[in-house]
Amino acid sequence: MDYSLFIISTLQFLALLVSAPAVVxxxxxxxxxxxxxRGASLLQPYRDLRKLWxxxxxxxxxxxxxxxxxxxxxAASVILTTSMLxxxxxxxxxxxxxxxLAIYIxxxxxxxxVLSSLEGGSVFGGMGGSRDSMISVLxxxxxxxxxxxxxxxxxxxELSSTAQFISQGGYLIIGPTLILAAASFxxxxxxxxxxxxxxxxxxxxxxxxxxxxxxxEYSGRSLALMEYSSWLKLTVFITILVNGFLPWGxxxxxxxxSLALASLAFIFKxxxxxxxxxxxxxxxxxxxxxxxxxxxxxxxxxALLALMAFYIL
Amino acid sequence: xxxxxxxxxxxLAVGILLASLMAMTTxxxxxxxxxxxxxxxxxxxxxxLVGYQTGSEHLYIIASIIVLLKVFIIPRFLNYSIxxxxxxxxxxxxxxxxxSLLLSAAIVVLAYFVTEPVISxxxxxxxxxxxxxLAVTLIGLLLMITRRKAMTEVIGLLMMENxxxxxxxxxxxxxxxxxxxxxxxxxxxxxxxxGMFAFRINExxxxxxxxxxxxxxx
Numbered sequence: 001m002d003y004s005l006f007i008i009s010t011l012q013f014l015a016l017l018v019s020a021p022a023v024v025x026x027x028x029x030x031x032x033x034x035x036x037x038r039g040a041s042l043l044q045p046y047r048d049l050r051k052l053w054x055x056x057x058x059x060x061x062x063x064x065x066x067x068x069x070x071x072x073x074x075a076a077s078v079i080l081t082t083s084m085l086x087x088x089x090x091x092x093x094x095x096x097x098x099x100x101l102a103i104y105i106x107x108x109x110x111x112x113x114v115l116s117s118l119e120g121g122s123v124f125g126g127m128g129g130s131r132d133s134m135i136s137v138l139x140x141x142x143x144x145x146x147x148x149x150x151x152x153x154x155x156x157x158e159l160s161s162t163a164q165f166i167s168q169g170g171y172l173i174i175g176p177t178l179i180l181a182a183a184s185f186x187x188x189x190x191x192x193x194x195x196x197x198x199x200x201x202x203x204x205x206x207x208x209x210x211x212x213x214x215x216x217e218y219s220g221r222s223l224a225l226m227e228y229s230s231w232l233k234l235t236v237f238i239t240i241l242v243n244g245f246l247p248w249g250x251x252x253x254x255x256x257x258s259l260a261l262a263s264l265a266f267i268f269k270x271x272x273x274x275x276x277x278x279x280x281x282x283x284x285x286x287x288x289x290x291x292x293x294x295x296x297x298x299x300x301x302x303a304l305l306a307l308m309a310f311y312i313l
Numbered sequence: 314x315x316x317x318x319x320x321x322x323x324x325l326a327v328g329i330l331l332a333s334l335m336a337m338t339t340x341x342x343x344x345x346x347x348x349x350x351x352x353x354x355x356x357x358x359x360x361x362l363v364g365y366q367t368g369s370e371h372l373y374i375i376a377s378i379i380v381l382l383k384v385f386i387i388p389r390f391l392n393y394s395i396x397x398x399x400x401x402x403x404x405x406x407x408x409x410x411x412x413s414l415l416l417s418a419a420i421v422v423l424a425y426f427v428t429e430p431v432i433s434x435x436x437x438x439x440x441x442x443x444x445x446x447l448a449v450t451l452i453g454l455l456l457m458i459t460r461r462k463a464m465t466e467v468i469g470l471l472m473m474e475n476x477x478x479x480x481x482x483x484x485x486x487x488x489x490x491x492x493x494x495x496x497x498x499x500x501x502x503x504x505x506x507x508g509m510f511a512f513r514i515n516e517x518x519x520x521x522x523x524x525x526x527x528x529x530x531x
Contacts, residue, residue, distance in 0.1 A: 171317070171320075172316055172317070172320055174320070175320055175323055175324065176323050176324055176326075176327035179324070179327075180327065180331075293410075293411050294338060294410040294411060297410065297411035297414045297415065298334075298338055298414060300414075300415075301334060301414045301415070301417070301418050302331075304418050304421075305327070305330070305331070305334070305418070305421065308421055308422065308425065309323070309327055311425075312425050312441060312444050312445070
């Protein structure tokens with residue numbers, strides 16, 4: 001019995017790791033289709049990674065050891081978080097599925113990114129780093145409050161327990177708390193992963209870039225690791241969104257039928273979320289940097305209301 | 314059955330509160346009017362649901378009057394007025410958007426603590442909405458205080474009225490029909506007068522910025 005739990009949790013962990021580039025590829029493809037272009041194939045991010053992996057690496061003379069280590073730590077922390085997520089079955093491979101822990105491990109990856117952006121000694125890097133720290137300072141309270149309201153609803157900060165509780169709680173669980181917390185988490189997902197109203201993922205060498213500015217100095221394998229960890233981080237956030245806030249379909253049994261249903265449900269929810277992101281990104285323009293606090297405070301207020309609604313109503 | 318009812322009432326109540334908060338975030342007139350329309354629609358839905366739950370039929374009439382008045386007539390009149398005095402956007406609000414949102418969140422917490430002793434005493438199905446209705450009223454007031462264009466202040470007043478109406482529904486399942494009718498008529502007349510008034514302010518001072526009204530001479 002334990003053996004099969006181990007196998008299924010390993011399989012879902014590996015599946016997330018492997019599918020992260022395809023997730024980004026799918027967003028790009030859907031976005032291209034929404035804009036009337038043909039778009040690159042789903043496999044293009046894999047080809048990009050292979051290309052980068054074979055290339056030589058250039059390191060700035062001013063950079064210290066941190067510049068070399070940062071991509072490794074960043075990728076390792078995101079991979080560790082991935083192992084803490086229930087995908088098809090409520091068990092996890094990693095050290096529990098505590099969401100507060102997971103979020104702060106992800107913050108480690110972000111801290112590494114910001115520190116390494118200063119290493120190259122270029123102006124762009126520091127600019128991107130300072131913008132990214134501003135955004136992350138504003139995201140953190142909203143992110144944690146939406147997790148807290150989920151935790152208050154389900155009585156646990158473990159994603160496995162909340163997923164089980166909500167998916168088995170019937171229709172009555174769909175109340176103000178869950179809806180508001182999910183809405184707040186959607187905004188923070190976009191902000192945390194440098195998606196459109198916050199940062200344009202398609203820009204390169206523009207004054208408005210945030211995430212791209214930070215990885216500008218990287219090349220070769222380090223760039224491949226940086227890119228991969230940012231893609232994986234997007235996948236992690238979407239998984240938390242669909243399995244934490246709309247976990248219907250997740251399986252807590254081990255028979256093949258319920259696992260097959262769970263994977264169908266997960267893929268359906270994943271594609272729905274990606275489609276929404278793609279649609280949003282083709283509709284919206286990037287927001288001015290100084291207007292970002294408005295949207296992030298909205299997200300914070302939504303999360304605060306979610307928590308309040310749990311106690312008031 | 315009661316639980317589904319209670320759940321949907323709660324969702325509608327939070328939706329009404331959310332509409333008030335969204336009104337704090339937008340400086341655009343058209344968007345403000347749309348938000349007000351949506352809020353009134355949710356209020357009408359709530360009145361109808363409470364009417365269904367408690368079996369008081371006059372709430373259906375009230376719900377349909379809300380739809381007629383606050384979803385069709387008043388928004389149309391407001392749109393017509395902003396068309397005439399050509400205001401599209403609010404000036405820079407006196408308090409920035411993050412600040413006013415945080416203040417509104419504080420108001421929600423305050424409203425909860427103020428109404429908590431009352432809530433714990435009553436047994437009616439909609440008792441939870443009392444805190445929300447107080448919060449909606451106070452946020453409407455905050456909207457009136459922090460914005461400067463005359464038309465935004467009209468919308469703030471209308472949102473306050475929505476909050477008061479929510480309080481009426483949630484505590485006593487509606488007032489006698491004749492009183493409600495009187496209030497609706499008052500609101501309609503008030504909006505028309507304020508619309509005219511905003512138009513006159515605009516004509517006299519060539520702006521509808523109310524902060525200059527305290528001067529004697531422009």
